[in-house]
Amino acid sequence: MVFDDVKYREPERRCRPDRDRRWACLAYGLPGVIDLPIYLDRETADLIERHALRDTSVELGGILLGKECLDEKTGLPFVMVTKSLEAKHYENTQASFTYTHDSWEEITRDRDRLHPDLDIVGWYHTHPDFGIFLSSHDQFIHRHFFAQPLQVAYVVDPIRQTRGFFQWRDGELEEVEGYYLFADRADRIALTRLVNDLENFPNAEGGGGGLSPRLEAQLIAMLTRPVTHHQTTADRTQTAVLFSLIGSLVGMLVLAAGFLFYQTYQEIANQARTLKEVQQSTGEIISAQRLALDSLLGETSDGPDKFTARYNLVVRERDDARKEVSRSKTIDAALTDRSNQLEANILKLTKEFETAKKTVERYNEEKKGSPDLLSRLAFLEDAVKSKAKTIREKDAILETTKDADKIEALINSYQRTWYTAAAGWGLFLVTALGFFTMLGQPKPAVKLRDESTTDDPPPHRIA
Known part of the structure; x- marks a missing residue:
């Protein structure tokens, strides 16, 4: 930030507003004995409240104009805030407010054009729902650009409806316990209503002065509602229906x-x-x-220009860090998706493992149900080996036989043996058939009669 050269006037001696019969003064809070007396104009306070309510999602701010004074009786300092200028070019977020070079230039032009006889006596900004305090960023702004002993900071919380001034005291910024609002004596009723609104005290019916910013907003909402016309009827039955x-x-x-x-x-x-x-x-x-x-x-000893360059460099580094954080979040999201996929694969493999485990258990049960399976397999293996040995011997015989006549004689002998075996089997079958036929014939009746007299000795026969 680059600020133009600001010329400061010496504090002027004048009567304090609370001792001047031209003004009406009311205290907001309880101003302390050691506090710097601060006098805020009623119209200026009302404009600041309306500005604060314009947008409560971010911080807003501006400049306080007035006079730095010395009490003509005691010689003690006090500050009069009579006007304010809204900052129109600034950088703000939900929790910070920063003046820019353009905003400062415009404020300087507006002050020279509208209020050339007033000095910059401080600045104000809002803390929506954060309370009344000065953050380290706020203190940095005040220390470097509002470092005069009588320059003050005004903080407004439009949501919690609290506000407060901060002053220099022994090189530190401390909040005052209270301050004064003043107006022309003819506007003392409006001043009373404003102070009651700021301190959340109910106002009496009637009286002069305008509405508070909140009541005015509610009234506008009520006046803009569509009017509902009620129809009346003489028939009670229809009215009941x-x-x-x-x-x-x-x-x-x-x-x-x-x-x-x-x-x-x-x-x-x-x-x-x-x-x-x-x-x-x-x-x-x-x-x-x-x-x-x-x-x-x-x-900051190198001058505002070099400080601004360093500040912009820090801002760029902050933006790069944000991008890096965003990239890291993207990578974390990708890793999370990959982790979810791996978990799904692990679950699938777990299910397949359980299925395979059940299959193995079933095979083990079947194995327990056939204990002689291994012995049968061993017997079959021995039979296969024996047959393989026989085949190898026959192959060896065939390989060692070179004489075609012997081979032919061997084949003929094999055929004769086969025919003889077939004839033997045929004779066996005929004999067996005859035997079973004889067994199937019925026995003679004489045999039955002999069976009925089993007590008699069998007759003696001579064949």
Whole structure:
């Protein structure tokens, strides 16, 4: 960041607004005895509140204009903030706000054009739902660009509806316990309403002054709603039916609203988890930025130009680190997918192993059911070996036989032997057939009669 040369005026002596009858003053909080008295104009405070409510998703900011003064009675310093200028060119995130060269140039031009008699007495920015404090980044900005003893910082949290000033005290930035809002004495009722709105106190009905920014937003929403025209009827029966239908419709709407509320709750829960992750990542980024800025605090003696170059270099390195983190996340996702595939393959192999294990167990059971299987296999192996030996002997005989006549005689002998064996088998079959035929014939009747007198001795026969 390159800031143009800023000319500072000497504090001027004047009467404090709370002792000047032209002004009406009210305290916000409880200003401490050792606090720097800070007087904030009512219209300026209202404009800052409206600016803070414009966008509560990121930090916004601007410049405070006014006068650095000395009390004409006591000689003690105090600050009057009478105007503010919004920063229109800046770099902001949900948790940081940074002025740029363009924003500073435009602020300088607007101040010279609109308020040439006012000085830059500080700056303001918002902390949406973060509370009132100055981060290390905020302190860095204030120390290097708002380092005058009476320059202040104003922080507004538009969500928690809190706000506070910070002042220099013994070389450190400390929050004051309270400050003053002032306005023209004729606007003291409007001033009272604004202070009550800022401190969340109810206002009495009636009275002058405009609406608070929040009430004005609610009123605009109410005025922009479409007007519903109600029809009346003289017939009580029709009125009852009409109200019954309206009641049914309302019941259906309530059910639909409940379902919609449930869906919205689920979405909000998901968004809350996402925001939590974003907050964690943002915290890491902020820590890295703070570390980089803290490392640069000792290097600002070379001038704003060189500091800006170093700052831009750090920003580029931060962007490169973000890209590297994104690449690492992509690699982790790919490794996760590969791990899931390997787990699926392991599960498949496990199932195949279980199937094979069951098959082996079944084979073992079958093996237990046939204990003589190995002995039978051994017997068959011995028979095969014996036949193989016989075949080898016959092959050897055939190989050693060279005389064709012997071979032919051997073949004829083999044929005669085969014919003789066939004739023998045929004779055996005929004999066996005759034998079984004789056995199948019935025995003589005389034999039956002899059987009936088994007690008599068998007759003696001489063949």
